Amino acid sequence: MAAPVNVWDYELLAEQKLDANAHAYFAGGAGDEVTLRDNLAAFERRRLRPRVLVDVSSVTTETTVLGTDVALPILIAPLALQRMAHPDGELATARAAAAAGTIMCLSTAATARPAEVAAAAPGAPRWFQVYVFADRSQTEDLIAEAVANEFSALVLTVDTPHLGRRERDIRIDFEIPEHLTVAGDIFGGHFDTGLSWRDLEWLAGYDLPVVVKGILTAEDARLACEHGAAAIVVSNHGGRQLDGVSSSLDALEEVVAAVDGRAEVLLDGGVRRGTDALKALALGARSVLIGRAMLWGLAAAGEQGVVHVLELLRNEVELGLALLGCASPSDVTRAHAT
Secondary structure (H helix, E strand, C coil): CCCCCHHHCCCCCCHCCCHHHHHHHHHHHCCCCCCHHHHHHHHHCCCECCCCCCCCCCCCEEEEEEEEEECCEEECCCCCCCCCCCHHHHHHHHHHHHHHHCCCCCCCCCCCCHHHHHHHHCCCCCCEECCEEEEEEHHHHHHHHHHHCCCCEEECCCCCCCCCCHHHHHHHCCCCCCCCCCCCCCCCCEEECCCCCCHHHHCCCCCCCCCEEECCCCCHHHHHHHCCEEEECCHHHHCCCCCCCCHHHHHHHHHHHCCCCCEEEEEEEECCCHHHHHHHHHHCCCCCEEEEEEEEEEECCCCCCHHHHHHHHHHHHHHHHHCCCCCCHCCCCHHHHH
8 A cells, every 4th residue: 555645544554463352352342332433423414614715834733731831733542552552652652642742641550650751752742541440549540640741631531430342352352461560450341430510529639630531421521620620621532422412513512602702612433534624623623543553553554653643634624724724723703714
């Protein structure tokens, strides 16, 4: 195959590289995978509305997220078991995110500890994703390590009191390879199923911004703001939890309206193009996060694969901004998409 020119090319390369066990885990969704497919289809349904004869002689893709400068409005979503895709796993992703000038969010179920990731990309911005276990000391130990290593936000994933029924995994009898160690074991089924909005206040006690990931409704968006969320990620967990829910993009406007400027709104799920990011920005997102798009680059070519995926997406955002008639992400408004 010729050198990849987009994320879709990297997906094909990754499928060739990954064994069946790993590919089922990374590619699959819950149930009939209706939501998994709809995350992608939602971007196809939306249309951009370009404005012409606008001065785009100087275009930048730079923006800020929670006060952190980023080189493009695309962050790295938390994604588990990255060493199952490539031996360097999360360390490669951290270095790539740093090189691209964006934020990496490290999964609780990473195959590298927070301290290792911090050492791999010193000085780079990074967030830590939080799953809350029934034995809360496991969660507290990981958060303490993240705080000690200058992670700058805690991302509470709220759509996972139980793991979704992922039938590709069931069919292949998915197993974590024996040589891998997971920082936080999310596969034992020991989540704190009593987790409530009060627990946002517990997380806020670490004096870091709390990002609530997994919101799809106006009602929960309002509750997140009332309980101190600094940002919300509109997300259906990549179609891996409750099948049949809205695509992330279709839920975005409802959440943005409910938040009404009280917190930043981000989105993940289905982003494969720079123009996808622009559609999300037009519908009110501050930024998007990529999971599978990054993972395909990692599986295909390690750190350089992730670097190239981010470079391709940044170039697509830059060109898209110019053709949309916008000099920067902050110029993209609701008038730019339908």
